[in-house]
Amino acid sequence: MTPRLNKDGITLHSKEEFEGMRAAGRLAAEILDMIGPHVVPGAKLDDLDKLCHDFMIENDSTPATLGYRGYPKSSCISVNHVVCHGIPGSKIPSWKNDKNKRTDDTLFDGDILNIDVTCILNGWYGDNSRMYIAGDAKPYAKRLIQVTHDALMIGIDQVKPGNTFGDIGAAIQRYVEAQKCSVVRDFCGHGLGRVFHSPPNVLHYGRWGTGPVLEEGMFFTIEPMVNLGRPETKVLADDWTAITRDKSLSAQFEHSMGVTADGVEIFTESPAGLFHPTQP
Numbered sequence: 001m002t003p004r005l006n007k008d009g010i011t012l013h014s015k016e017e018f019e020g021m022r023a024a025g026r027l028a029a030e031i032l033d034m035i036g037p038h039v040v041p042g043a044k045l046d047d048l049d050k051l052c053h054d055f056m057i058e059n060d061s062t063p064a065t066l067g068y069r070g071y072p073k074s075s076c077i078s079v080n081h082v083v084c085h086g087i088p089g090s091k092i093p094s095w096k097n098d099k100n101k102r103t104d105d106t107l108f109d110g111d112i113l114n115i116d117v118t119c120i121l122n123g124w125y126g127d128n129s130r131m132y133i134a135g136d137a138k139p140y141a142k143r144l145i146q147v148t149h150d151a152l153m154i155g156i157d158q159v160k161p162g163n164t165f166g167d168i169g170a171a172i173q174r175y176v177e178a179q180k181c182s183v184v185r186d187f188c189g190h191g192l193g194r195v196f197h198s199p200p201n202v203l204h205y206g207r208w209g210t211g212p213v214l215e216e217g218m219f220f221t222i223e224p225m226v227n228l229g230r231p232e233t234k235v236l237a238d239d240w241t242a243i244t245r246d247k248s249l250s251a252q253f254e255h256s257m258g259v260t261a262d263g264v265e266i267f268t269e270s271p272a273g274l275f276h277p278t279q280p
């Protein structure tokens with residue numbers, strides 16, 4: 001079947017195609033549910049990555065990131081001031097508030113981290129990420145996680161036919177900045193479906209009423225990265241790991257979703273109700 005594109009080059013999917021994303025999104029969420037109990041002080045990121053990898057394989061799916069543009073792992077794990085694309089197995093970048101020296105990818109008590117996984121199931125891409133806490137985190141870190149979670153949900157509240165992608169970004173930016181945090185500009189959400197990254201770029205900042213109009217059948221992610229300090233990022237010498245320039249703490253949440261006739265269907269809702277790490 002030739003894909004149905006709208007005037008902005010965004011693919012519009014049929015009711016039947018929602019079914020494929022529903023299954024891929026559910027599996028992607030189940031990976032993040034599975035990994036939660038393993039995120040403890042002393043755990044190694046590479047072992048967490050292997051658990052994610054094996055879970056995907058056991059469930060007849062493929063890790064989308066493995067070999068994607070040369071990316072070497074089945075997950076991205078981004079600790080503390082790492083904004084995104086942290087590579088499991090690599091030394092965790094030292095952070096200003098570290099009490100011990102970092103020599104490898106072992107988690108310390110109080111670390112906050114984002115785990116981002118994308119699985120391909122029957123050709124459909126399910127992409128999601130959440131924050132986790134190793135042990136117990138400082139109140140300011142927990143607050144950042146809460147703000148970032150709420151920023152994603154406030155963005156999702158804008159998803160319905162007739163609204164624009166600018167409305168999503170504006171809603172997120174207004175909320176995050178009112179919380180005295182900042183929205184990362186250097187990375188964005190994206191269309192997805194039978195491909196990993198497709199139009200449009202889903203910005204997490206912007207102006208009301210601008211950008212492409214949302215239509216039923218669009219599939220995309222919203223995945224705001226929020227910093228306690230300034231928004232600027234820098235990519236390390238490994239060409240992947242992005243950190244905050246001012247070394248301030250960063251957090252991210254991501255859902256994959258589809259636009260329905262009257263709103264949104266979130267494909268990556270946690271079957272166990274574990275999307276937010278500090279939920280009771």
Ligand code: MF3
Nearest residue numbers: 065068071076085116118127
């Ligand atoms: N899952 C990431 C996203 O949300 C993409 C990671 S691409 C990788 O779009 F190559 F860094 F893994």
Ligand code: CO
Nearest residue numbers: 127221223254
């Ligand atoms: Co994504």
Ligand code: CO
Nearest residue numbers: 116127128254
């Ligand atoms: Co992702």
